[in-house]
Amino acid sequence: MADVARVAGVSAMTVSRALREGAPVAPNTRARIMKAVDSLGYVLDQSAGAFSTGRSGFIAVLVPALENSNFADTVRGLTDALAGSGLQLLLGQTGYSVEQEEWLIASMLRRKPEGFVLTGGQHNRRARQLLEQSDVPIIETWDLPKSPIGHVVGFSNAEAAGELVNYLHRKGYRRIAFLGGTGERDNRGADRRAGYEAALERLGLPRGRVISFATPPTSIRQGSEAIGRLLDLWPEVEAAICVSDLSAFGAVMECRRRHLPVPQRVAIAGFGNFELAAACSPSITTVSVQGYDIGQRAGQLLLRAIERQRQGKHLLRQTVVTPYEVVSRESA
Amino acid sequence: MADVARVAGVSAMTVSRALREGAPVAPNTRARIMKAVDSLGYVLDQSAGAFSTGRSGFIAVLVPALENSNFADTVRGLTDALAGSGLQLLLGQTGYSVEQEEWLIASMLRRKPEGFVLTGGQHNRRARQLLEQSDVPIIETWDLPKSPIGHVVGFSNAEAAGELVNYLHRKGYRRIAFLGGTGERDNRGADRRAGYEAALERLGLPRGRVISFATPPTSIRQGSEAIGRLLDLWPEVEAAICVSDLSAFGAVMECRRRHLPVPQRVAIAGFGNFELAAACSPSITTVSVQGYDIGQRAGQLLLRAIERQRQGKHLLRQTVVTPYEVVSRESA
């Protein structure tokens, strides 16, 4: 910057101003400076700038995974909401592990993010403690935690799964199974299962038909295998709810391979409304959950919170409940 | 850090050392310091550290998109390769736009990344210039550029598509169509199409049956629509190559909706070997391209390049050609 200043015949401070929007610099001074910048190939050192101002310009974002999930939609929603704000996403993948989450939280806090977006409301003790004492605006997404750390943008996975059970019940299905992970790692999956169990109880339906498959991320293959086990164990089952559309798709394809008509022999429902679910044949009944909107709303909320933060104030805790909806299709 | 030093009765420098691995600090001094760190809830300011050392600890990574693509696999491969190195990914999505790419490159270079991973070998003038004058180790992936900027980890999309044509030709198909984007934005898609055209020519097959659909990201729906247009325009077509497995899946599902047997009425092949392609019925013939390995190899290469860089040396330009393979399945 000193070099640029020398070439342009001004002080470094004026270069600094010229390189920012909205700082008072005479038009021809700025032009001279820009010429010098170009001729020297100067690139502003944002790490020094961040250090000097104390504002990193980062938003930390943790998602379980980017593949085979709709968290990528949430990331895109965040990106779009934050476009033009000068804030950059620092993205981490927890791999559905709370230990990995804790590690990432600790490592990202060292970068002094101006906001923190988490997926889900379940974290281990130390993770929670780190976040609470950090004084960074925090948003938990994709869930409605009982005791949130900061702001929340999400929905109740349990309720949404319950709605799906209600839907199947209205359609006349009674013996309804659930295919999903063990719940040790996928908290949202566990919530969905809990909502399914609660709905069965509420409706007085027979319980106990649950197939657990291995750890997330949920794959198509897991759904194929699970429906096979399900029909071997409980051939009387009339409908199966899968923890995600991917496993539902696997289940549907496995049924086709076995020449079992869906939904006549067994109805299948998924979760998430992936593009896959609408496109495949039979199309898959599912719950649409607006992953993109969650990201966008979280981004908007964060922008307000950060603005407040920069003024030394705080934004009151907000909870944004995003809608979900059962999407009725051919498979159920 | 000064506060911690005071509480622990040492100098700030010793605290700094104690907080790093492998620095010489007496065990009980370190223990005292750690106690002080915990009691004060001190978090190391990495932005100051990065500034001081001149090493940001960032790797910039640009991918076209995270949803509906196998770039998320590459990101995971990179993440795994870089785990434990202390390097963090700074991830950007270009949305398949070179302008957006240029903007992201400029913005990320200000953060002083220690490495830069790009998708594809086509960039606009200024983007290339920025990267060349940056002195940051650069890796272009998912492609074999004619004049690479730095290192390369990828494969020839044109050749891979050509192999797919060869495969179909061996299977007896002659009138082979291509369904893909316009190529203005998706460079890898355009390369695949070019490879398809070249292979037709080489084999003396009839040309001209190309359906272009709108801008990427490639969706399932685009494949459904394209196969419809294709069969309307050229009912004599025997096989169709889709630019990605997603559009191939859309095409297969559309054929089922129209009660056109695949591959008897028309064979369909995809690209990418998504899990979808193996799982659906009929399963989809495709080209497997190892997105995860590309990321992992890129990460390993980057680690070596960065090590050299830190010693003030340079790593000679490397090109890693990753394998691809036609996967024969039911759809063709």
Place this chain on the structure above:
DNA sequence: CTGTTAGCGCCTTCAC
């Protein structure tokens, strides 16, 4: 094994 000194490159603040 520990301490002292100096400086990374920018931006805030104040002065003109």
Place this chain on the structure above:
DNA sequence: GTGAAGGCGCTAACAG
């Protein structure tokens, strides 16, 4: 509209 001084929090380098 522009410049000068000083400091952000850490770590490299050197000394002991």
